[in-house]
Amino acid sequence: MKQVEEFLTGRIWLRHFIPFPKEQIDRAILNGSVTTRFGITDEKQCIRCLEHSLQKIVPFYCEACQQICHYCRHCIKMGRISSCTELITWALPSTNLLQSHSFNWTGNLTPLQQRASHEVQKSISQKNDHLIYAVCGAGKTELLFPPIFEALKIGLRICLAAPRTDVVLELTPRLRAAFPNTIIHSLYGNAPEELGFAQLVVTTTHQLYRFENAFDVMIVDEADAFPYSYDIALKRAVVKAKKKEAPIVYVSATPSTELLKQVAHVSKLFKRFHGYPLPIPKFQSLWRYDKTFAKGQLPKKLTVWVDEKIDKKEPFLLFFPTIELIEQAIDIFKRKYPALEAVYSQDADRKEKVMKLRQKEIPGLITSTILERGITIPNVQVAVIGADEAIFDAAALIQISGRVGRSSEYPDGEIIFFHNGITRQMDKAKKMIISYNGGL
Amino acid sequence: MNCYLCDRTIPLQVTWRSIFFTEREEVICFQCQTEFERIETGCPICSAVGEEKCLDCCEWEKTEYAGLIDNGKSLYRYNPAMKEYLHRYKFLQDVVLSEVFAKQLKEELRGQKSVIVPIPMNENKLRQRTFSQVDRLLDAASIPYVHVLGKHEIGLGGKSKVERIALQDVFWWNGQPVPEKILLFDDLYTTGSTLRLAAKVLKEKGAKEIKTLTLIRA
Ligand SMILES: [Zn+2]
Ligand SMILES: [Zn+2]
Ligand SMILES: [Zn+2]
Ligand SMILES: [Zn+2]
Numbered sequence: 112m113k114q115v116e117e118f119l120t121g122r123i124w125l126r127h128f129i130p131f132p133k134e135q136i137d138r139a140i141l142n143g144s145v146t147t148r149f150g151i152t153d154e155k156q157c158i159r160c161l162e163h164s165l166q167k168i169v170p171f172y173c174e175a176c177q178q179i180c181h182y183c184r185h186c187i188k189m190g191r192i193s194s195c196t197e198l199i200t201w202a203l204p205s206t207n208l209l210q211s212h213s214f215n216w217t218g219n220l221t222p223l224q225q226r227a228s229h230e231v232q233k234s235i236s237q238k239n240d241h242l243i244y245a246v247c248g249a250g251k252t253e254l255l256f257p258p259i260f261e262a263l264k265i266g267l268r269i270c271l272a273a274p275r276t277d278v279v280l281e282l283t284p285r286l287r288a289a290f291p292n293t294i295i296h297s298l299y300g301n302a303p304e305e306l307g308f309a310q311l312v313v314t315t316t317h318q319l320y321r322f323e324n325a326f327d328v329m330i331v332d333e334a335d336a337f338p339y340s341y342d343i344a345l346k347r348a349v350v351k352a353k354k355k356e357a358p359i360v361y362v363s364a365t366p367s368t369e370l371l372k373q374v375a376h377v378s379k380l381f382k383r384f385h386g387y388p389l390p391i392p393k394f395q396s397l398w399r400y401d402k403t404f405a406k407g408q409l410p411k412k413l414t415v416w417v418d419e420k421i422d423k424k425e426p427f428l429l430f431f432p433t434i435e436l437i438e439q440a441i442d443i444f445k446r447k448y449p450a451l452e453a454v455y456s457q458d459a460d461r462k463e464k465v466m467k468l469r470q471k472e473i474p475g476l477i478t479s480t481i482l483e484r485g486i487t488i489p490n491v492q493v494a495v496i497g498a499d500e501a502i503f504d505a506a507a508l509i510q511i512s513g514r515v516g517r518s519s520e521y522p523d524g525e526i527i528f529f530h531n532g533i534t535r536q537m538d539k540a541k542k543m544i545i546s547y548n549g550g551l
Numbered sequence: 552m553n554c555y556l557c558d559r560t561i562p563l564q565v566t567w568r569s570i571f572f573t574e575r576e577e578v579i580c581f582q583c584q585t586e587f588e589r590i591e592t593g594c595p596i597c598s599a600v601g602e603e604k605c606l607d608c609c610e611w612e613k614t615e616y617a618g619l620i621d622n623g624k625s626l627y628r629y630n631p632a633m634k635e636y637l638h639r640y641k642f643l644q645d646v647v648l649s650e651v652f653a654k655q656l657k658e659e660l661r662g663q664k665s666v667i668v669p670i671p672m673n674e675n676k677l678r679q680r681t682f683s684q685v686d687r688l689l690d691a692a693s694i695p696y697v698h699v700l701g702k703h704e705i706g707l708g709g710k711s712k713v714e715r716i717a718l719q720d721v722f723w724w725n726g727q728p729v730p731e732k733i734l735l736f737d738d739l740y741t742t743g744s745t746l747r748l749a750a751k752v753l754k755e756k757g758a759k760e761i762k763t764l765t766l767i768r769a
Binding site: 169180193 | 552553639643646647678679680681682683
C-alpha cells in the first residue's frame with residue numbers, strides 16, 4: 112500500500128491504467144485510502160485537464176455504459192477520459208514520504224544571481240508569487256538551486272514545469288547532479304513510468320494535468336505568455352497541480368506586460384553570467400527574398416553573409432519563418448553548400464543535426480523557430496530571414512538573438528535580421544536588448 | 552471550427568454551394584487532407600500497388616478461398632498520416648474522427664446496389680473500445696447497412712497466415728436474411744483474411760456476389 116500511496120499522492124490517474132494489481136487498488140478504494148471520480152463532470156468539464164468547451168468535450172454513444180457519454184478531446188493523448196471513465200487519487204493526507212537531501216553543486220553565483228536567488232527564496236518562504244526576469248544566458252537555472260534545496264530540506268514538494276520536452280530533458284540531469292540523494296521524476300510524453308514518491312518533479316506543462324493539489328512550490332520556466340497563454344488549459348493545469356497556497360515562481364526572458372503587472376516580486380537579471388553585454392541585432396534589407404527563392408536562386412546579400420561565416424569557420428543558424436520556405440530554400444542552398452542541413456519541428460534527426468553543428472561537422476543549419484530556445488552552440492552566428500514576418504514577434508526575436516554569445520569564450524557574435532521592411536516588433540526587440548544592456 | 556487533426560482553425564469557405572445547400576462542414580483542414588494518399592489504381596481485389604491482380608490475391612486463388620471476392624477496392628494508402636489517423640481513431644478512441652472520411656465514403660457508396668455489410672466486432676471487444684470503428688465510419692457518411700455476421704473472440708493479430716486461414720470459425724451467421732449482392736466493408740485491409748473469412752460464411756449462406764470496400768490498404 113505504501114507504493115500506491117507514493118505513486119498516487121497528488122496525482123490523478125486513470126483507474127484502468129494504474130501500474131498496480133487491480134485487487135490492490137480495489138482494496139484501497141474499499142478502505143477509503145483511494146478515492147475514485149468519473150472523468151467528466153455533470154457540467155461537462157474534464158476533471159483531468161479542466162477543459163469545458165463544447166468543441167473539446169464531445170458526446171458519443173458509448174458501448175461500455177450503453178448510453179450517451181462525453182469524452183475529452185483536449186487531453187486524449189494521455190488516455191481518453193469519458194463520463195464513465197474512473198480516475199483515482201490518494202485520499203488521505205500524506206504520511207512520512209519525505210527524504211533526506213544533499214546539495215552537490217560547486218559552481219559560483221555572480222552577485223546578481225546571488226541576489227536573485229535570495230529574493231526567490233524569500234518569496235517562497237513568504238508564499239508570494241515571484242518572477243525571475245532574466246535574459247538568455249543569465250544563468251537562471253543555477254540560481255534556482257539554493258532555493259530548491261532550502262525548500263526540499265523543510266519537506267516541501269517542488270515542481271519545475273517547462274513547456275517543452277527538450278527543456279525537461281536538459282534540466283533533469285543538471286538537477287539530478289545537484290541533488291544526488293533526491294528522488295527526481297522527469298515527466299514528458301512517453302517518458303518511462305517511474306514509481307515512488309518524488310519530492311522534486313521536472314515536467315512538461317502538459318504532464319501537469321496528471322497532478323492535483325500536489326506541490327508546495329511551483330516553478331514555471333519560459334512563462335513568457337502567462338497569464339494569456341497560447342493555451343489557457345496549461346495555465347489551469349499549473350493552478351490545479353499546486354496546492355492552493357503554493358507560490359508560483361515564473362521564469363522568463365520575455366514576460367508579457369500582464370505578467371509583469373500581476374507579479375509584485377521581480378528579480379531582474381539583465382546581465383549574462385559571463386558579464387558581457389548581449390549582442391545587438393543588425394537590420395539588413397533583403398527585398399523580395401521569397402520571390403528569389405521561388406525562382407530557385409539565393410539572395411545575394413545572404414550568400415555574402417554565409418560565405419563570410421564559412422570562411423571564418425564560424426557555425427551559423429539561419430532562421431526561416433515557415434516550413435514551406437525552408438523546404439524550398441534547403442534544396443537551393445544545398446546546390447551551393449552541400450554540407451548545409453535543415454531542421455524543423457517534425458524532424459526526427461533534429462538532435463543529431465544540432466550535435467553535428469556543435470562539433471563543426473557541418474557549417475550551418477537552416478531552421479524554423481523550433482530551435483529558438485534551449486540550444487547553446489559556442490561562437491554561433493545567427494541570421495533571421497524574413498524577420499518582418501508575423502511569426503517573429505519581439506519575444507521570438509529576443510529569444511533568437513539570445514542564442515548568440517552565450518559561452519564565455521565567445522561572448523560576442525553576430526545577430527542579423529534580414530527583412531522586407533522593418534516592423535515594430537523588430538524595433539521593439541532591438542530596443543529591449545539595448546535596455547537589458549543598460550542603455551536607453 | 553478547428554481541424555480535428557491539427558487543431559488549427561479552418562477558414563470558412565463560402566461558395567455558391569454552401570449558400571444554397573447545407574453541406575457538411577469540413578472537419579479537417581486542407582493541409583491535413585493533402586497528407587492522405589488516395590489510391591488511384593491497383594489490384595482489382597485489394598488495391599495493392601500495381602495494375603494487375605497482386606501476388607497475394609493470386610495466392611488466395613489457389614486456396615479454398617478462391618473466387619469468394621468478386622472484386623474489391625481500398626480508398627487510401629497506409630502512409631504515415633493514415634497510420635497516425637488510425638492510431639488516434641482506434642487506439643486513442645477519438646470517436647469524432649469517424650467523420651474525417653464521411654464525404655469520400657458517401658461519394659464512393661452513393662447509388663450502391665449491393666447491401667452493405669460491415670465487418671462486425673466481437674461483443675467484449677466492442678465494450679472495451681466503447682464504439683465500433685467500422686460502423687461509425689458508415690454512420691458518419693449516413694450510409695445504411697445491415698449486420699449479417701457475428702464475430703468470435705479470436706484475435707487475428709500475431710498469427711501466421713497459415714494459422715489465420717485455419718481459423719474457420721471467426722465469423723458466424725447471425726440469422727438475418729443474407730442478401731444476394733453484398734458489399735463487405737472494413738476499415739483496414741492487411742492480409743485479406745478477415746474479408747475472406749467473412750465472405751466464405753456469407754457465400755455458404757446464399758450470397759451470390761461479394762464485393763469489398765476498405766478505407767485503407769495496409
Ligand atoms: Zn481533458
Ligand atoms: Zn461510457
Ligand atoms: Zn489540419
Ligand atoms: Zn490484391
